Amino acid sequence: VADAVAEGGKGPAWLDSARMAKQETDGTDWVHDGRTYSAQRYSPLTQINASNVNQLGITWYDELDTYRGVEATPLYADGVIYNTLPWNITMAYDARTGKRLWTYDPQVPREFGRYACCEPDARGLAMWKGKIIINTLDGRLIALDAATGKPVWTVQTFEHDMPYTITGAPRVFDGKVVVGNSGGDLGVRGFAAAYDAETGKKLWKFYLTPGDPAKGPDGEASDSVMAMAAKTWAGEWWKLGGGANPWDSISYDPKLNTVYIGTGNGSPLSWHYRSQSKGDNLFVCSIVAVDATTGKYKWHYQMVPEEDWDFTCTSSIVSADLKIKGRMRQVIMQAPKNGFYYVLDRKTGEFISAEKIAPVNWALGFDKKGRPIMNPAAHYGTDPVLVMPSAGGAHNWFPMGYSPRTKLAYLPTYEWGMVYARDPNYQAKPFRSNSGWGGYTGDALKKRIALQAEAAKMEKAFLTAWDPVAQKAVWKVPLPRHGNGGVMITGSDLVFEGTTKQTFAAFDARTGKILWEMPVQSAPVGGAITYMLDGVQYIAVNAGWGGGAAQVERGAGTELPRASARLLVFKLGGNVQLPPLKADEKIPDPPPVTANEATIARGAQLYAQTCQGCHGQQAIGGVRDLRKLTRAEHAKFNDIVLGGISKDKGMASFADLLKQDEVDAIHAYIIARANEDWGRSSESAAPH
Ligand SMILES: O=C(O)c1cc(C(=O)O)c2c(n1)C(=O)C(=O)c1cc(C(=O)O)[nH]c1-2
Numbered sequence: 003v004a005d006a007v008a009e010g011g012k013g014p015a016w017l018d019s020a021r022m023a024k025q026e027t028d029g030t031d032w033v034h035d036g037r038t039y040s041a042q043r044y045s046p047l048t049q050i051n052a053s054n055v056n057q058l059g060i061t062w063y064d065e066l067d068t069y070r071g072v073e074a075t076p077l078y079a080d081g082v083i084y085n086t087l088p089w090n091i092t093m094a095y096d097a098r099t100g101k102r103l104w105t106y107d108p109q110v111p112r113e114f115g116r117y118a119c120c121e122p123d124a125r126g127l128a129m130w131k132g133k134i135i136i137n138t139l140d141g142r143l144i145a146l147d148a149a150t151g152k153p154v155w156t157v158q159t160f161e162h163d164m165p166y167t168i169t170g171a172p173r174v175f176d177g178k179v180v181v182g183n184s185g186g187d188l189g190v191r192g193f194a195a196a197y198d199a200e201t202g203k204k205l206w207k208f209y210l211t212p213g214d215p216a217k218g219p220d221g222e223a224s225d226s227v228m229a230m231a232a233k234t235w236a237g238e239w240w241k242l243g244g245g246a247n248p249w250d251s252i253s254y255d256p257k258l259n260t261v262y263i264g265t266g267n268g269s270p271l272s273w274h275y276r277s278q279s280k281g282d283n284l285f286v287c288s289i290v291a292v293d294a295t296t297g298k299y300k301w302h303y304q305m306v307p308e309e310d311w312d313f314t315c316t317s318s319i320v321s322a323d324l325k326i327k328g329r330m331r332q333v334i335m336q337a338p339k340n341g342f343y344y345v346l347d348r349k350t351g352e353f354i355s356a357e358k359i360a361p362v363n364w365a366l367g368f369d370k371k372g373r374p375i376m377n378p379a380a381h382y383g384t385d386p387v388l389v390m391p392s393a394g395g396a397h398n399w400f401p402m403g404y405s406p407r408t409k410l411a412y413l414p415t416y417e418w419g420m421v422y423a424r425d426p427n428y429q430a431k432p433f434r435s436n437s438g439w440g441g442y443t444g445d446a447l448k449k450r451i452a453l454q455a456e457a458a459k460m461e462k463a464f465l466t467a468w469d470p471v472a473q474k475a476v477w478k479v480p481l482p483r484h485g486n487g488g489v490m491i492t493g494s495d496l497v498f499e500g501t502t503k504q505t506f507a508a509f510d511a512r513t514g515k516i517l518w519e520m521p522v523q524s525a526p527v528g529g530a531i532t533y534m535l536d537g538v539q540y541i542a543v544n545a546g547w548g549g550g551a552a553q554v555e556r557g558a559g560t561e562l563p564r565a566s567a568r569l570l571v572f573k574l575g576g577n578v579q580l581p582p583l584k585a586d587e588k589i590p591d592p593p594p595v596t597a598n599e600a601t602i603a604r605g606a607q608l609y610a611q612t613c614q615g616c617h618g619q620q621a622i623g624g625v626r627d628l629r630k631l632t633r634a635e636h637a638k639f640n641d642i643v644l645g646g647i648s649k650d651k652g653m654a655s656f657a658d659l660l661k662q663d664e665v666d667a668i669h670a671y672i673i674a675r676a677n678e679d680w681g682r683s684s685e686s687a688a689p690h
């Protein structure tokens with residue numbers, strides 16, 4: 003890459019602290035997940051603006067050859083775009099031509115796909131001093147030579163004694179790579195760890211739930227902090243690990259030398275089964291601040307004590323300096339799944355304010371210290387309860403942004419509720435989905451269906467502009483359905499977002515007026531980036547619908563026919579057309595239903611626990627719509643599920659998890675679903 007040489011001639015993607023600091027005012031590059039350490043996803047570039055954005059068009063695109071969700075925010079430096087896909091397949095592009103310079107496939111063993119709740123996604127990558135740094139679903143952290151894509155060092159960040167995965171981006175903070183992990187919905191012990199970006203040497207590890215007290219200090223967690231946390235738990239929580247996985251946002255303040263770790267739900271998800279309905283369960287659904295050098299605890303703020311709903315405080319953690327009540331405050335802001343927008347002092351962790359971004363009923367308000375006043379009625383028993391928002395979140399991982407010009411935050415919001423009840427027959431199973439929910443029958447099932455129908459009536463989705471000082475929405479643009487993408491904001495006051503209409507759009511940051519919108523055949527869900535090359539401003543985004551929101555849409559039968567994922571690059575006057583969308587494949591003649599109803603019902607339950615993460619609720623859509631299996635594929639069902647013959651396509655054998663009669667029940671369920679929807683195309687499938 004002849005001209006891909008940074009200032010100082012140190013080679014491509016030569017990012018160091020000095021160049022990182024320059025990003026604050028210089029919009030040429032996009033070198034960090036959230037662009038700068040403040041993670042505002044704001045670029046000062048103004049060449050593309052309200053007067054010309056209607057001329058924006060595609061200048062090149064690349065076929066990414068996957069129907070899985072592409073959630074990554076790409077990076078750009080020195081004429082090269084870096085991108086990462088499901089299974090952590092990573093590539094570099096010549097940004098002038100769109101030609102791939104290298105592709106690195108870390109060969110993630112496909113059986114790890116089953117431990118990813120919401121597809122084997124990768125939300126991003128990092129760079130440091132000529133290296134591109136990725137993590138992998140199976141827990142490796144790999145530094146690649148930015149020029150060649152060849153590994154320079156590799157470390158393993160966890161053992162495989164529990165079903166850990168990684169989907170979040172690694173971040174480099176002044177030479178330290180900080181990584182989190184996932185698995186809170188299955189049962190693991192969440193932690194964050196830091197490594198030296200140049201050598202891969204481990205620097206620190208911070209556990210986010212306490213371990214088995216009988217085992218004493220585990221050598222890596224701070225004893226006094228873990229002792230404090232252990233007091234907030236009951237029972238034998240450590241058996242499933244406790245959860246609190248930092249599966250998305252981890253942020254940093256260089257001046258305070260502080261890393262902010264956003265943590266997820268507990269394992270199991272039900273507070274009753276996790277901790278006997280006792281205690282706050284630190285550090286579940288919290289932001290934990292640690293010293294960047296040592297990993298030592300500084301402070302924490304727990305957004306959801308007594309977590310019971312798969313609320314998650316892993317969403318974007320954005321820093322800004324705000325004038326609040328006449329005083330400049332250094333804050334961090336987060337809109338986690340739980341429906342509130344939080345503003346905290348990033349030095350002390352002091353709670354400044356929180357306000358609802360969507361209907362909420364699990365909390366009734368906040369006390370003086372910022373502890374939520376819990377609504378006891380939202381803690382469900384075996385009788386179903388409608389809780390707002392839902393496990394999908396009023397705002398999930400879709401990147402939030404903040405403009406220092408408009409002083410507004412921008413984020414996709416979602417109004418909905420979900421019916422929760424405890425499964426009376428729950429048995430913890432390692433390496434499986436462990437919610438402790440469901441198992442409804444009889445009257446409980448009837449009540450659940452009625453309550454969920456009520457919740458469906460209030461379903462709304464928006465792009466929301468939020469004033470974090472006044473704590474109120476300034477404008478909201480209604481969008482169809484859940485799962486709208488992350489945002490990117492420019493110095494010309496444009497907000498870019500991918501929508502569930504399968505468009506990429508620009509909004510006026512001050513009014514929400516839509517200024518430009520282009521159909522792109524798949525909803526871009528991750529964050530877009532913008533950069534300057536040869537005096538021209540470009541915008542790049544992955545259009546690859548998928549992830550947790552897509553599962554819900556599939557279950558509701560509202561997923562649109564779409565193209566395989568693409569990296570799209572736009573500029574003013576770009577005039578490249580996408581090829582026409584292929585006609586939707588109809589459900590072919592399925593084998594007849596021969597199983598009895600009980601077997602099909604059992605198959606439905608096993609399907610929900612084991613298959614729907616990739617193949618969609620109700621067997622609709624997903625990476626392969628199983629209603630569309632051919633007769634020949636049906637005949638090979640066992641060889642695929644137990645024999646692993648489709649391993650190369652990402653479908654590893656489930657022989658260690660499923661017995662023959664279970665596979666037969668799942669197969670019976672899929673055949674029943676195919677017969678129900680036979681002759682329809684995916685978008686017209688009836689919801690159940
Ligand atoms: O508790 C966890 O460890 C965990 C992990 C992940 C993940 O890694 O993708 C998600 C969630 N939880 C989750 O609750 C959730 O809603 C979710 C959505 C998505 C996605 O990629 O769309 N991932 C995850």
Ligand SMILES: [Ca+2]
Nearest residue numbers: 186187267312
């Ligand atoms: Ca979760």
